[in-house]
Amino acid sequence: MSMQVGGANPLQVGARVTVGKKPGTVRFIGATKFAAGEWFGVELDDSSGKNDGSHDGVTYFTCPADCGVFVRKLQVHI
Numbered sequence: 001m002s003m004q005v006g007g008a009n010p011l012q013v014g015a016r017v018t019v020g021k022k023p024g025t026v027r028f029i030g031a032t033k034f035a036a037g038e039w040f041g042v043e044l045d046d047s048s049g050k051n052d053g054s055h056d057g058v059t060y061f062t063c064p065a066d067c068g069v070f071v072r073k074l075q076v077h078i
Contacts, residue, residue, distance in 0.1 A: 010078050011040075018077045019069060022048055027061035032070065034058075039070045 011017070015026045019042050028041030034055050041053060043063035051068040053061035061068065 011073065011076060015078065017042060019044065019071055019075055022046070024067075024069075026076070027053060027063060027068070028070075030060075032058070032060060034070075038073060040073060040076050042069050042071060042076065043067050044069060 011026065011029070013026050013029060017024060017026055022044050024042040024044040026040055027043045028039070030038065032039050032055065041061045043049075043053070043061070044067050047064065047066040049063075049067045049069045051070075052065045053059060053063045053068040055070065060070075
């Protein structure tokens, strides 16, 4: 069982996470121009992603090609 100290949110930029079974690091949290709602930009540890942190010409974070993914909070696990 994990505990949060002082109500701190462990899902923040820089946090180590998994998306599915793929490990990575949160690089972006926020709104995007490509879809409504909150999105998480994750730099995966390998090149199994879909982008370099940009989508439709807008850069949200930077990472090597094919290492970035944009996912919803439900897909991000600590």
